[in-house]
Amino acid sequence: MHGPDSTHDPALRSWVESANEPTTDFPIQNLPFGRFRTHRNEPWRIGVAIGDQVLDLKLAAELCPWPARVSVWLEPLSAGNLNAFMALGARPRRALRAALSAALSEKSDQSPFLELCLVPQAQAQMSLPCDIGDYSDFFASIHHATSVGRLFRPDSPLMPNYEWVPIGYHGRASSIEVSGMHVPRPNGQYKLPDQERPIFGPSRRLDYELELGVLVGAGNDRGQPKTLLQAEEDWFGLVLLNDWSARDVQSWEYQPLGPFLAKSFATTISPWVVTQEALQPFRAPFQRDESRPPPLPYLESAANREYGHVDVHLEVWLQSAAMRERGQSPVRLSHSNFKDAAYWTIAQTMAHHTVNGCNLRPGDLLGTGTLSGATPEQGGSLLELSAGDWQPVILPGGETRSFLLDGDTVMLRAWCDRKGARRIGFGPCVGTIDPAVAWPPA
Ligand code: CA
Helix, strand or coil: CCCCCHHHCCCCCECCHHHHCCCCCCCCCCCCEEEEECCCCCCCEEEEEECCEEEEHHHHHHHCCCCHHHHHHHHHHHCCCHHHHHCCCHHHHHHHHHHHHHHHECCCCCHHHHHHHEEEHHHCEEECCCCCCCEEEECCEHHHHHHHHHHHCCCCCCCCCCCCCCCEEECCCCCEEECCEEEECCEEEECCCCCCCCEEEECCCEECCEEEEEEECCCCCCCCCCCHHHHHHCEEEEEEEECCEEHHHHHHHCCCCCCCCCCCCCEEECCCEEECCCCHHHEECCCCCCCCCCCCHHHCCHHHHHHCEECCEEEEEEECHHHHHCCCCCEEEEEEEHHHHECCCHHHHHHHHHCCCCCCCCCCEEECCCCCCCCHHHCCCHHHHCCCCCCCEECCCCCEECCCCCCCEEEEEEEECCCCCCCEECCCEEEEEECCCCCCCC
């Protein structure tokens, strides 16, 4: 890992005034990448969030003088191709960050050019930040695995493999969309508790899952696994991820091959990729309870123990249709932290993913799994917060929820904050449940 540098200096200020607001998610110390356009007929291009603005990298490449190597990196970004930049690996990532940080800082002499390259975020339409070829979802919170396991298997909540192997499954990339998406309630097969045969219809137990998504930087050739050290270099950045889940469909279909239609109908991610470099001041040790076995050697290193985790605060907020009609703000349902929730680090899940020779490609998405904390109110899903429908969550205004209703808007938030560092945020990850499609059609 690269140590802190001048781009992390908490005293660094930008000539973009809104980036100096204490509450902004996007100060000059963050500089996340996103893909945007301002008109429907325009091609997508890559921008960097700064305060309440987007620095348009296509315009920046055209209008502003840059060192030659920076111009080379800006080329694919101008064309909206973040994957090509991701493929280049850690060194260009760090060098472009340094160049953008200098260009956006108060003392920059590039500001007269770059002032012409700002687009208000309010006018930017966002897409997925990159092309996501493959999506795998892990199960990295031992608290989530235990509390959900307890609902299904009270005697042995944690499966015996859990302590040893990062559990995951292959997700569906085609239904991943960016924040703001509407999710029709999925139809599917499920069994009601008192009935012998399954029925077909709209899911009655629709849920969200609070996760982070890891976007892969440089990939690996098939048959050439990544070491833990390479995996650490080669994750590009993080987004928020909501892994919508139909619990009734899931419990009927998941044995023996795992989740299928209960998860594949929709996944929502936040538009801005917070890079590994921006997260550098918030790295944290990988520590485990002494009762847990040490990881097998391919998942074990001094560097991973020293700073393998990332200290990211996470929140889930909900606004029902009735709350929206009354003009009532969303309510916070839970709060947890990535480093406390995750039993495995990002590098461990990535190294494990490739250890059989599987090739990851730039832009592939790895979900962490639901990031529930140790206590019941830190549950990263409604299934956990309502104790499997036994203790419904009470919303302001008196409504209750064990699962999501049509019109519910779920918003995930994340930020990093530590003494001696500038607070950075992820921007929201929002999705709204729409009524199910009538199926089969009349
Ligand atoms: Ca999940």
